[in-house]
Amino acid sequence: MMLAAALLAIAAPGAGQAVSSAPLANTQLADPQAEAAAQALMEELRCLTCQSQSIADSDAPMAGDMRHQVRSRIAAGESPDEVRAWLVERYGDYVTYRPGFDAATWPLFALPVLFILLAGVVLVRRLGRRGE
Amino acid sequence: MIAELGLAALWLAAGLCVLQFVSGAIGVGGGADSAVGALARPAAIVQSLLLVISFACLLRVFAVTDFSVALVAANSNPDKPLIYRISGAWGNHEGSMLLWVTILGLCSALVALFEKRMDDRFMKAALAAQGFVALGFFGFLLLSSNPFARLDPPAEIGAGLNPLLQDIGLAMHPPTLYLGYVGLSVAFSFVVAALITRQAGPELARVMRPWVLAAWVALTLGIAAGSYWAYYELGWGGWWFWDPVENASLMPWLAATALLHSVSVLAARDALRTWTILLGVVAFSMSMVGTFLVRSGILTSVHAFAVDPERGAFILVLLTIYIGGAFALFALRAGSLAEGKRFAMVSREGALVVNNVMLSAILAVVLLGTLYPLLAEAFGTRVSIGPPYYNPVTAIFAVPMFLVLLIGPLLRWKRDSLSRVAVPLAIVCAILAGSVSVLVLFTGAGVLATIGLALAAALALASWLPLRGRQLRRVPLALWGSMLAHFGLAVSLCGMASESAFSVERLVAVRTGDQVEIGPFLARLESVEPVAGPNWTALEGKIAVTGNGVDTLLRPQARYFTQPFQGTSEAALLTLWNGQLYGILGEAAGDGRWQLRLWWKPFVTLIWYGGILIALGGVLSIFGHLRSSVRRRKIREEFARRRAERDAA
Numbered sequence: 001m002m003l004a005a006a007l008l009a010i011a012a013p014g015a016g017q018a019v020s021s022a023p024l025a026n027t028q029l030a031d032p033q034a035e036a037a038a039q040a041l042m043e044e045l046r047c048l049t050c051q052s053q054s055i056a057d058s059d060a061p062m063a064g065d066m067r068h069q070v071r072s073r074i075a076a077g078e079s080p081d082e083v084r085a086w087l088v089e090r091y092g093d094y095v096t097y098r099p100g101f102d103a104a105t106w107p108l109f110a111l112p113v114l115f116i117l118l119a120g121v122v123l124v125r126r127l128g129r130r131g132e
Numbered sequence: 133m134i135a136e137l138g139l140a141a142l143w144l145a146a147g148l149c150v151l152q153f154v155s156g157a158i159g160v161g162g163g164a165d166s167a168v169g170a171l172a173r174p175a176a177i178v179q180s181l182l183l184v185i186s187f188a189c190l191l192r193v194f195a196v197t198d199f200s201v202a203l204v205a206a207n208s209n210p211d212k213p214l215i216y217r218i219s220g221a222w223g224n225h226e227g228s229m230l231l232w233v234t235i236l237g238l239c240s241a242l243v244a245l246f247e248k249r250m251d252d253r254f255m256k257a258a259l260a261a262q263g264f265v266a267l268g269f270f271g272f273l274l275l276s277s278n279p280f281a282r283l284d285p286p287a288e289i290g291a292g293l294n295p296l297l298q299d300i301g302l303a304m305h306p307p308t309l310y311l312g313y314v315g316l317s318v319a320f321s322f323v324v325a326a327l328i329t330r331q332a333g334p335e336l337a338r339v340m341r342p343w344v345l346a347a348w349v350a351l352t353l354g355i356a357a358g359s360y361w362a363y364y365e366l367g368w369g370g371w372w373f374w375d376p377v378e379n380a381s382l383m384p385w386l387a388a389t390a391l392l393h394s395v396s397v398l399a400a401r402d403a404l405r406t407w408t409i410l411l412g413v414v415a416f417s418m419s420m421v422g423t424f425l426v427r428s429g430i431l432t433s434v435h436a437f438a439v440d441p442e443r444g445a446f447i448l449v450l451l452t453i454y455i456g457g458a459f460a461l462f463a464l465r466a467g468s469l470a471e472g473k474r475f476a477m478v479s480r481e482g483a484l485v486v487n488n489v490m491l492s493a494i495l496a497v498v499l500l501g502t503l504y505p506l507l508a509e510a511f512g513t514r515v516s517i518g519p520p521y522y523n524p525v526t527a528i529f530a531v532p533m534f535l536v537l538l539i540g541p542l543l544r545w546k547r548d549s550l551s552r553v554a555v556p557l558a559i560v561c562a563i564l565a566g567s568v569s570v571l572v573l574f575t576g577a578g579v580l581a582t583i584g585l586a587l588a589a590a591l592a593l594a595s596w597l598p599l600r601g602r603q604l605r606r607v608p609l610a611l612w613g614s615m616l617a618h619f620g621l622a623v624s625l626c627g628m629a630s631e632s633a634f635s636v637e638r639l640v641a642v643r644t645g646d647q648v649e650i651g652p653f654l655a656r657l658e659s660v661e662p663v664a665g666p667n668w669t670a671l672e673g674k675i676a677v678t679g680n681g682v683d684t685l686l687r688p689q690a691r692y693f694t695q696p697f698q699g700t701s702e703a704a705l706l707t708l709w710n711g712q713l714y715g716i717l718g719e720a721a722g723d724g725r726w727q728l729r730l731w732w733k734p735f736v737t738l739i740w741y742g743g744i745l746i747a748l749g750g751v752l753s754i755f756g757h758l759r760s761s762v763r764r765r766k767i768r769e770e771f772a773r774r775r776a777e778r779d780a781a
Contacts, residue, residue, distance in 0.1 A: 057368030057369070094516050112493075119489045
């Protein structure tokens with residue numbers, strides 16, 4: 001079913017034109033749920049040839065190729081996490097705006113936990129005392 | 133000639149800045165009556181005049197496109213409309229640094245001219261601090277970023293301005309933002325003076341407050357304008373991407389927001405003394421960090437025009453001296469400041485402490501997320517941190533802050549009980565519960581969007597609850613200001629959450645005459661035709677939009693600039709009361725079809741209307757506080773006069 005939808009989506013723009021190498025770069029998937037999943041993922045992937053843009057927002061050819069990859073893989077039934085993992089394997093952590101939890105990124109999660117603790121301590125110390 | 137005049141004025145201003153610093157320092161040391169010690173105020177005033185002359189010279193060489201000035205040749209060309217030739221003066225590194233220093237000089241002059249509420253020694257210390265800060269940036273301008281350097285022989289043709297920056301949004305965004313960045317220098321100088329002269333009481337807070345508010349208003353407007361500019365000019369339909377440059381402007385805003393709330397506690401209740409001083413240092417430090425991030429070229433993004441490690445090193449040294457120096461002074465003196473009055477957990481102060489702690493935590497998260505990729509890169513790994521990180525992590529702190537904001541302004545100073553505010557508490561809880569259930573049952577809004585919309589709904593009402601039991605005519609202006617600002621926050625939050633929850637996007641390839649559905653509308657591509665502007669040509673699409681009582685044309689363009697050669701996409705926006713329809717003309721598909729990208733974004737405009745309301749609230753508060761300060765002075769004078777009469781009699 002998903003595959004059929006994908007084939008349909010690929011076939012539609014191909015009618016009467018030379019099929020470009022990345023037909024799904026600018027064509028939404030027919031299945032709205034799959035398209036929503038692909039869109040959400042594309043907004044979290046970095047365009048590697050641009051400056052601070054997601055592939056969903058970029059006109060760069062490479063971003064188009066990556067959008068095609070994301071849409072066709074999602075349409076073929078892969079989960080967004082699998083697609084992301086595949087891209088990270090190819091391009092490194094830099095490609096995802098959602099940093100994972102690993103040797104290079106653990107402080108990004110440890111420090112906010114520390115901030116929560118600190119905020120708690122400050123609030124308890126400041127507010128725990130009675131007035132006067 | 134004009135360029136030399138500008139440079140001479142700049143050098144003279146730098147000289148007067150040295151005088152301002154030395155004179156201020158002598159004044160603090162007890163020599164206020166000596167010949168040099170009395171010169172700090174006049175030096176600051178004349179210095180600002182010279183800076184204005186210098187900046188006017190820069191505007192002039194840009195307006196007439198004088199290609200014998202290197203900066204003009206590198207950044208301008210005569211085909212641009214006048215307004216963009218002029219705004220090009222600060223659309224580059226050197227020009228924007230001159231603007232920075234000019235605003236800093238104007239702040240010093242305003243302090244020197246109008247601030248009479250603190251004693252002479254304090255003012256000398258503040259002016260010395262202000263001069264010391266300015267001195268570093270003068271050095272930076274004159275030694276490594278001279279905007280008036282000549283080009284010999286003159287260029288035949290200019291390189292032009294990045295066409296993305298050729299926009300009215302750019303004309304206004306940096307000056308407004310700089311006004312905020314640099315305005316915080318006054319708060320910085322005041323807290324440094326407070327540390328030096330050991331005066332950190334309510335009087336300091338009352339004196340600081342209008343300056344902090346003014347800088348904060350400018351920052352708010354600057355950020356809102358920048359966000360709207362990115363939204364319609366970059367053609368990606370988003371309004372905030374947690375880009376490091378955006379964060380660079382958000383961080384001083386967060387610190388300034390915390391500062392103005394802690395200043396209000398210090399002014400009203402003489403509590404949170406050291407904390408307020410610390411925030412004063414942090415706020416301007418964030419401005420300088422922001423300037424460093426954007427100006428050093430350490431970030432490579434649309435905004436970071438300058439890529440030059442030598443300049444980066446210079447700013448980094450300045451940053452270390454100023455921030456390090458201020459923190460060292462703080463560490464030396466903080467212990468000797470009296471701590472200030474105490475208060476109970478359930479009290480206005482208690483609520484404001486929650487506000488301050490949460491804002492500081494959000495600031496820390498944003499700072500971490502902004503600096504971490506730079507640090508990781510230095511160690512050889514590259515990571516990207518974007519909305520999927522910032523949104524939930526900042527929400528951890530923002531949500532409790534908003535919850536406390538619902539009820540905090542109703543609490544009494546010093547000590548209160550929740551049972552006294554039971555009725556409003558029940559009302560806001562009912563609104564929260566009601567909106568969450570409606571959203572969960574009837575919409576597919578995500579978790580954060582649902583929380584955001586529910587908080588916005590509750591805050592929209594709660595922000596006006598302080599009026600309860602008050603006579604409308606007797607409500608102080610400053611209170612109107614704070615209620616309006618909180619209401620603006622609710623409006624803005626509603627726009628943000630609504631945009632993220634309910635936006636609809638269509639991406640289609642269509643022939644002329646084809647029709648597509650987008651949200652409640654039907655869009656039909658009528659034609660695509662070439663059009664020409666002063667320094668660009670474009671393909672313009674005409675898209676007829678009908679439905680929902682609307683019958684109009686959208687005209688998005690794909691523009692091609694010649695100087696420098698670059699294409700941009702000019703989005704077409706249809707603004708309705710309940711949202712915006714956003715259209716972009718993409719590439720030709722090759723078979724007579726065109727790529728169209730269409731969004732329907734319900735209530736997205738509330739984001740920026742909210743920002744304007746927040747800023748307006750700040751303006752009302754400034755007037756309110758200034759008025760009551762004048763009133764207080766009159767009462768004091770009247771009191772002194774009567775006592776003098778009595779003594780005489």
